[in-house]
Amino acid sequence: MISLSPRRYVTILTHVLIWSLLGIFLLLWQPLTWNVILPTQFWIKQAFLFSLLVAIFYINALFGVPRLLLRNRIAWFVVLNLLSVLLVSFLVQRLEVFINMREYMERAYRAAREAGGVMKREDWLDYFSLMTALMVLGISTSLTAVQNWQKDMLLRQTLEREKINSELSFLKAQINPHFFFNTLNNIYALTVVDVEAARESLHNLSRMMRYVLYETQQEKVMLSHEIDFVQDYIKLMKLRLTEKVVVQFEAPTPLSDVPIAPMLLLPFIENAFKHGVSAVQASHIVIVVRQQGNLLQLEVRNTLFNDKKVTLDESNGIGLVNTRRRLDLLYPSRYTLEAGEKGSEYVVNLKLNVT
Numbered sequence: 001m002i003s004l005s006p007r008r009y010v011t012i013l014t015h016v017l018i019w020s021l022l023g024i025f026l027l028l029w030q031p032l033t034w035n036v037i038l039p040t041q042f043w044i045k046q047a048f049l050f051s052l053l054v055a056i057f058y059i060n061a062l063f064g065v066p067r068l069l070l071r072n073r074i075a076w077f078v079v080l081n082l083l084s085v086l087l088v089s090f091l092v093q094r095l096e097v098f099i100n101m102r103e104y105m106e107r108a109y110r111a112a113r114e115a116g117g118v119m120k121r122e123d124w125l126d127y128f129s130l131m132t133a134l135m136v137l138g139i140s141t142s143l144t145a146v147q148n149w150q151k152d153m154l155l156r157q158t159l160e161r162e163k164i165n166s167e168l169s170f171l172k173a174q175i176n177p178h179f180f181f182n183t184l185n186n187i188y189a190l191t192v193v194d195v196e197a198a199r200e201s202l203h204n205l206s207r208m209m210r211y212v213l214y215e216t217q218q219e220k221v222m223l224s225h226e227i228d229f230v231q232d233y234i235k236l237m238k239l240r241l242t243e244k245v246v247v248q249f250e251a252p253t254p255l256s257d258v259p260i261a262p263m264l265l266l267p268f269i270e271n272a273f274k275h276g277v278s279a280v281q282a283s284h285i286v287i288v289v290r291q292q293g294n295l296l297q298l299e300v301r302n303t304l305f306n307d308k309k310v311t312l313d314e315s316n317g318i319g320l321v322n323t324r325r326r327l328d329l330l331y332p333s334r335y336t337l338e339a340g341e342k343g344s345e346y347v348v349n350l351k352l353n354v355t
Contacts, residue, residue, distance in 0.1 A: 037111065039108055049088070059080075060080070157329075208229060221259065221261075226260060233269065244279070247287075248284070250288045261330050268300045272301075275302065276304070276305075281303075285301070286302075295351060296354050298352075300348040327352075
């Protein structure tokens with residue numbers, strides 16, 4: 001059973017209210033004040049006109065405005081509306097000819113004049129003012145409902161953004177104790193066998209800490225900084241791996257630096273290291289970042305183990321569920337995310353429009 005949200009009910013009722021008022025006022029009430037017994041052909045024409053008006057309204061609302069006007073295709077928008085108006089006028093005129101409406105209307109007016117005029121008797125109320133007032137109230141109601149809905153939507157977006165920021169702070173806090181503690185232990189062990197490699201690892205770790213603590217405070221970071229962070233992460237993770245694990249990383253060359261949300265790529269890479277390596281079996285992780293115009297693509301492939309199967313919908317790692325939620329909020333309708341098993345690999349493919 002399909003249920004409608006209160007907001008959806010408000011939208012539907014608003015449309016029904018406005019069209020009811022317009023239909024009654026413009027196409028039904030005024031003809032009834034003429035004190036003429038109107039033929040059936042006239043009401044057929046009115047119903048046909050009303051249907052055409054509804055049709056061009058929603059064609060313009062659902063296609064013309066979002067696809068043409070808001071995308072700066074003004075000339076096509078004007079052409080569409082001119083064609084719509086001309087088409088309505090032409091079809092209504094053709095219908096009048098087809099049903100011979102003018103002849104029937106002339107008979108009706110002639111009969112009304114012979115009966116003493118075409119105006120109705122004086123009534124207690126001015127029905128024109130009555131219908132105008134009802135229309136104003138209807139429009140006022142709809143506008144108020146829309147404005148309140150917009151305010152509620154803005155408030156929800158603000159709350160959701162604050163929630164995402166909190167989740168990002170939690171994400172950073174989650175990285176700090178788990179990842180950095182293990183890395184420090186690995187570096188400590190490395191100082192015994194390779195002091196130079198330990199020094200380089202400490203430098204990579206300090207750069208990661210600086211990025212996490214300072215640069216991620218901003219809404220956007222440069223892609224080059226995010227890739228540097230990923231590379232440092234990979235280098236430090238490789239300290240914990242055996243020779244049975246092969247890790248490949250490929251960055252776009254040349255790199256077109258663009259702003260993106262911070263720590264957006266890392267959860268998918270961390271997921272591969274968590275579930276795609278084994279201490280006893282041969283395994284691999286392939287990470288590829290590509291650019292094509294405004295399109296940024298991340299592909300992560302890792303060996304699939306039966307005892308470590310995982311999906312992106314699981315709440316694990318450093319925030320894959322949070323990452324999908326962040327994508328929905330920060331890049332609505334501007335990304336695609338595919339993840340699943342392909343043969344002996346688990347593959348994640350993220351495509352992101354960064355404009």
